Amino acid sequence: MDAVRDSTIVLLTLNEIDGLRKLWDRIPVARFARTIAVDGGSTDGSREFLAERGVPVLDQSIRGRGVAFRVAADATDTDRLVFYSPDGNEDPADIERLDDLLLGGARLAIASRFARGSQNEEQDAIRARARVNQALTWIANTLFNEGPFVTDTINGFRALRRADLLELDTSVKRFPIEYQISIRAMKRGWPIAEVPTIEDQRAGGESKAVSWPVGKDHLKVLLTELPGARLLGGGR
């Protein structure tokens, strides 16, 4: 067997018991130095499910995925972090692929729902959310990216070095944490790599991403990150 990776799988949970039950056996915990969960206040048995399997469950003082990312960075000690949300959307087979991209030199690795060979959950539905995602991605690339086009700047399924996450000094509390990380990595000219991913349906439970407030929060991130945009004469 390969050496255990100097990397932590960070599970992000807020009432995801259905997904945990469905996916647990496919999460490659034995291959990673650690697996932890940051929990936003689950009351559906997610915390107990994880604790029974020896996974430390960390609390956050206030809700939000952005807060959870920082709790994870502060609490871990491995070189790398792979963020995995066990709600059914993300294919656990990509966890190691993301870590491999970091080992190959990337400083941000993203599971892309829009790269060639990938599949977005909304492939056959109205696709409105996918279009908004792609528009936000296009704007980020246009304003901030001097490297190869990044096809999914928003997906939460991603990996980076712990020290790099701390260096990015993120501030977003809720969903657009990923957008802020992508933009800040672009501004620094960090190599960003993607793996095409197949996004599945939610396993159960409820979505926490209400479209309009989340969309609005992404626009706020764009505005706060504008200083330094290459189109405005900024950049490296």
Ligand SMILES: Nc1nc2c(ncn2[C@@H]2O[C@H](COP(=O)(O)OP(=O)(O)OP(=O)(O)O)[C@@H](O)[C@H]2O)c(=O)[nH]1
């Ligand atoms: N730790 C933590 N996790 C959260 C918080 N909010 C959401 N999550 C988790 O983040 C993941 C993504 O949230 P979702 O509600 O599925 O968001 P989404 O994937 O954009 O929306 P869907 O397509 O409806 O699944 C899930 O695993 C949630 O449980 C939070 O405040 N803290």
Ligand SMILES: [Mg+2]
């Ligand atoms: Mg989801």
